[in-house]
Amino acid sequence: MGTGFFGTIEKIPFKGADSTDPLSYRFYDPDEVVMGKRMEDHLRFAVAYWHSFAWEGGDPFGGRTFDRPWYDGEMDKAKLKADVAFEMFKILGAPYYCFHDADVRPEGRTFAESRKNLEEIVDYFARKQEETGVKLLWGTANLFSNRRFMSGASTNPDPDVFAYSAATIKSCMDATMKLGGENYVLWGGREGYETLLNTDMSREFDQMARMLHMVVDYKHKIGFKGAILVEPKPQEPTKHQYDFDVATVYGFLRKYGLENEVKMNIEQGHAILAGHTFEHELALASTLGIFGSIDMNRNDYQSGWDTDQFPNNVPEMALAYYQVLKAGGFTTGGTNFDAKLRRQSIDPEDLLIAHIGGMDCCARGLKAAARMVEDGALQKPLDERYAGWAKPEAQKMLKGEYSLDQIAEKVERDNINPEPRSGRQEYLENIVNRYV
Amino acid sequence: MGTGFFGTIEKIPFKGADSTDPLSYRFYDPDEVVMGKRMEDHLRFAVAYWHSFAWEGGDPFGGRTFDRPWYDGEMDKAKLKADVAFEMFKILGAPYYCFHDADVRPEGRTFAESRKNLEEIVDYFARKQEETGVKLLWGTANLFSNRRFMSGASTNPDPDVFAYSAATIKSCMDATMKLGGENYVLWGGREGYETLLNTDMSREFDQMARMLHMVVDYKHKIGFKGAILVEPKPQEPTKHQYDFDVATVYGFLRKYGLENEVKMNIEQGHAILAGHTFEHELALASTLGIFGSIDMNRNDYQSGWDTDQFPNNVPEMALAYYQVLKAGGFTTGGTNFDAKLRRQSIDPEDLLIAHIGGMDCCARGLKAAARMVEDGALQKPLDERYAGWAKPEAQKMLKGEYSLDQIAEKVERDNINPEPRSGRQEYLENIVNRYV
Amino acid sequence: MGTGFFGTIEKIPFKGADSTDPLSYRFYDPDEVVMGKRMEDHLRFAVAYWHSFAWEGGDPFGGRTFDRPWYDGEMDKAKLKADVAFEMFKILGAPYYCFHDADVRPEGRTFAESRKNLEEIVDYFARKQEETGVKLLWGTANLFSNRRFMSGASTNPDPDVFAYSAATIKSCMDATMKLGGENYVLWGGREGYETLLNTDMSREFDQMARMLHMVVDYKHKIGFKGAILVEPKPQEPTKHQYDFDVATVYGFLRKYGLENEVKMNIEQGHAILAGHTFEHELALASTLGIFGSIDMNRNDYQSGWDTDQFPNNVPEMALAYYQVLKAGGFTTGGTNFDAKLRRQSIDPEDLLIAHIGGMDCCARGLKAAARMVEDGALQKPLDERYAGWAKPEAQKMLKGEYSLDQIAEKVERDNINPEPRSGRQEYLENIVNRYV
Amino acid sequence: MGTGFFGTIEKIPFKGADSTDPLSYRFYDPDEVVMGKRMEDHLRFAVAYWHSFAWEGGDPFGGRTFDRPWYDGEMDKAKLKADVAFEMFKILGAPYYCFHDADVRPEGRTFAESRKNLEEIVDYFARKQEETGVKLLWGTANLFSNRRFMSGASTNPDPDVFAYSAATIKSCMDATMKLGGENYVLWGGREGYETLLNTDMSREFDQMARMLHMVVDYKHKIGFKGAILVEPKPQEPTKHQYDFDVATVYGFLRKYGLENEVKMNIEQGHAILAGHTFEHELALASTLGIFGSIDMNRNDYQSGWDTDQFPNNVPEMALAYYQVLKAGGFTTGGTNFDAKLRRQSIDPEDLLIAHIGGMDCCARGLKAAARMVEDGALQKPLDERYAGWAKPEAQKMLKGEYSLDQIAEKVERDNINPEPRSGRQEYLENIVNRYV
Ligand SMILES: [Co+2]
Ligand SMILES: [Co+2]
Ligand SMILES: [Co+2]
Ligand SMILES: [Co+2]
Ligand SMILES: [Co+2]
Ligand SMILES: [Co+2]
Ligand SMILES: [Co+2]
């Protein structure tokens, strides 16, 4: 017995590239094998509970545009919301979902009440997961919406907020563990500042590191096998967010000895806001050994805030999955759509169509990326470009067997005067366009 | 016997705030004591040789606008340029200058010839320094203008370019040492990429780190007592520069074990391009223990490239010097004007006027900052804001004496439910406006 | 009998530049005469009802942080809100305020009910105005918050929304007229698009022009003597807002023959978002003959959205008022603070302190600008720069007495070969710094 | 007898989508008929002389990287350059080219000499055109590179520069006329300002309008049948360029009565810099009746300056050509590549490969756009969305048959209370992805 929210729509079928049915997949065939692995196992799609079921369509200049039967209620509405959510996961064939505590349970009057509410809904989710086979990609704590967090969670000037945040994280880690979640994510939406005038960055770094250490310790204590992921974002809602981008978080992890315990959940939109491409952040995380998972939602290049749109540009997405494949693909991570409908897309069907479009583009992108990898289309020219470094003298120089003055002497002795060689950017861009 | 380039203009006098003489200082009185130190010793002004004497007024859409008698020549013109430069340092009363090799010597046909040219001009500079008392704040190598560096210097796919760069750096470190330079700076203008398609970031990081290690080793070998400084910039000329911002460089230093050997030269314009305020980068460098020196030239907020303008907004500059003072002030570092005239400012007098304006604004900013420090105007409210963390229970939590679950238990036991307190941003902004 | 909201705070006194009392003015002395006019009559300060009394401290990632006794209520709460608002106007000595319908009255279940609610509160305001002497600078309609406007007001694809918008504007124009408002403002927050894919720009321009024509006609019909003002903004909440900037609105007015009926309300923050300086938009509006009024709230240069902060950078503000003075000063317009507290500034006192700081900075800016005007500090060099155009031959050329080929002939005949002259930007910037 | 610059490469063949030959077209088959017209006649490709043959690979931090045999010379080198250029047009099968005077002729010591040089090279071009069948899409004058234009061309404070600019334009219009050019373009690279402090915007507008009037008059006088096109750009090299974007230029044309004489040459990269999408500028120009031609070179979204890259994102390009087709396609206009190689792409082959990639992407984009048009894929949902406006009452309202108060009365009488309808953005985006 369904809720009827999506009418009579049943499981979205794969119909192939020529399909014009908006409620079909044209490229996402979960069982198709790509580079020796089923597409479903490559992509590991997850639906974000918050945007699809908790967000009401508001923006800074206007309120709720959606009209959902589960709004404005307590536990019964929370369960109706869960019913619809799991119906949607099944209709889409999405193997995973993700959630914050605040998305799924009513806020209590006290922390204890909030925690109990969460536990009740977690039990409800556990039954749903069993019924549907849908799994939890990651859980997380909302430490940014309630006014108590307005000046930060772990970085709050008030140690009571730090404590409240710690307790909240614990309850969310317990929930994630119980639901078999494969990762636990931290996004520090309020860990940053509005003005340096009222901020002691040094203290706040120590506070944030303390919290992260406690999270790692608790993970080990309870035997949670998933990854701890931090999601960088440069700003918004804050003027400056401490977890600015992959490079910044890496430096922080190094400073506090956490670089082997924490990985990255990288979002396209946040990469853009930080002045990077998505593939840059992915390549960097891989280079630094901290690649974890992705939020595959695009940002409007023109808007200065995070628009969290469903992805739709296949050439860009192919470059992202190319980096994912080069990093070895996902292990605990996956492809989460941290994406929301445009606030004018108010029909239930819009929710399905948006995810279908996003999943199909990911499938196209992945397949293009896989073919580039298999053909060595980009790798071969790359190896060629750096071939000079394979020579023994170059390797010695790289390994530190020469000092600055020894090299200088050699430059003069051999009259080294290097001629530049073409970077061939347009050639390589044309190659990519053969695959997308 | 002067060159006559600046006509009859002699040393710029301090005439006080009411002066309307464009060739006088209104605020910069080198001998005025601020917080127990002469202003000159606080600010440690340096003139950048490249912008003031080597740059010809070109931009991407037009060529040379300036018309200087030392253009288009060889060693004799290089010496004339030096004569004018040292005349200007004296007229301004600027205690320091900074240079790249390429600013000061003609390019040779071979590396050896370039090196010899540099050595000849270094000898000439040494005599000029002695005559004038002007000192070298820092030297640096230009590893970005010549086409051989188009694909990077230390990060070039061609190891010969790496070697050529190493040799160049050595010659510049030698020059800096010989001239008594107080720092040696590295700005990796081409260390980055135009497209990831032809870039192996992982290799290039290792190459860049190798070079930096060699620089540090050579510094110790020759007994150079100054600081090695890296100047971050996020992009331009590259699409992505590896030394993106302070946080990024810090992570890099940590990864390669260089965090105790290298400090930051922070430029306002580069901070802006990276999505930060100048004071953010200063505060962060101080927090991370890697604050070194500043390039006090502003960027136009509207332009998407580095405009390197002379600074002129005193309220912003006061906040920058406030961070410098909080970091303990400069030790080896100083205030370099990495600033160029607008290309329409073609008169010799414009060079003086631009520096006078910049120096005067720095003086105003410093004095305002010093009064804020002395009054505790911002520090007192800050301490008050974090006062809760001084309590023993909070300190225990911060020091790691409680685990996540212990804190969670306490939150429930004590029913902790924190009330937010005002961040008072506008109040603090009004306080700053009392000083500027 | 006051509401007690601001405790015992009474009228904010002017205490002079040395005052350290946060509840005093240091520069704003309403009666001080500047360029022959009282400062109050120059600046014509207005408080924005929406930000100060209706906005609850929410942002895209968090809800209400403020805790005001008038929240969550109907007409009684609306009147309490008005009581506090007028108390604040008096405490500040602000001569004007501004409001949207939605700020001041409860939303009704029907349009008629909303209109009646507005009329009731307008009567209440009328009495308050009489008691306090506070006046209405401008009224406006909120055609963006309610979900009915999600796809535009006048530009909605549904003509019923156009009609509803027209009716709403009429009621707000009536209210403004009744309260003696000196202007009526239109800000088209939803007049734009999220995607061109569902947008017919051509139709929507015609709809928007029709509405504006009706507004102008109705103004004349009811004998409203104030100005009709459009407030440009480039984006946010929309991806593209049709009233992008002053230049764009000007073209629109021209296209539809409205350029003599409509003027501009220019906001600093919106200028920044459109890629301009505030003074650019002011100078342009003045040049085009459509300068009206200002929203003197700054935008954070780093944030990509409209932060609507209280202004605090005096040098920038002086340049803005310099343009206002050059445009002849305000006639019906004034200085509105379309500014909101930071959401962490939750104390009633913060409301006062923010306005005091803003008003004081405006006063400083105005006084600096007035002195620049009086001294001809910038005008003299400007006239000198264009002096060549005063010559008869140049004037003939400008007036169209020569054709392209006649001028070409003359260039060859006289071998015209112009030498560039210094633009003296740094000199002029130093001059400005003598005044701020 | 060729120059040998491109070695043995001959005319680039069309080989179909499966071709892996980098020197073949995969999609651009000039004779393929799309919507009843040959692709060549739709796309009307032009090569930009300046980027491909005059630009030397410099950027603000480095000089020439290319090494071309025609550099550093006088008329003989200019002719060699022309030989290579026309060879490339033939190899590519590009039907058009575009040039500035400064790209093609040596600068003379006087205006007369420069003019004569231009005339000599124009004769040379005329013969080349005849031999090859290649045509001139548009000519233009370079009024920005020489230092005489540093403070503007028509907007210069010195009337002699205005005169010099007029003479230059005349010579370029004559050249364009003689070579059968189909348009004449004005890009006002220096018509703007670096600082308002030294700028009288009002005067400069009048100067700019005078020049444009003279251009239009001269066009009619000489019987030039092509279109006069203005190319907007918001900034760079200036801080503010007067021809900011399409909307701005439109207002300017209206102000000076030129809106029926001048059309737009719209560049993707400039649209991006102005905060718009390319399709926005195209749709707007079409709506305003001033669409002319396009510069189909993309900008890097991350870089804050104009990168003028060859286009490579087919989904974006399809949306651009969709607007072109909706505007009726090109008449005098065409698809110019105002695109330059990356400065590391130093091989002659790179020049060909970059153009091939760009042309192929345009062909793909055009074909996708054509199918969207033919299917009414986007038009049908659009018509449906605005269907309400087709009703007689709505049309009356739009035509101005009701006043504001009449509509208000009707809203109350009929209790109009519109319900929002889905904007279906994701649905429409998925439709587009069926075509690209
Ligand atoms: Co996001
Ligand atoms: Co995310
Ligand atoms: Co710089
Ligand atoms: Co610098
Ligand atoms: Co605003
Ligand atoms: Co406003
Ligand atoms: Co361009």
Ligand SMILES: [Co+2]
């Ligand atoms: Co162009």
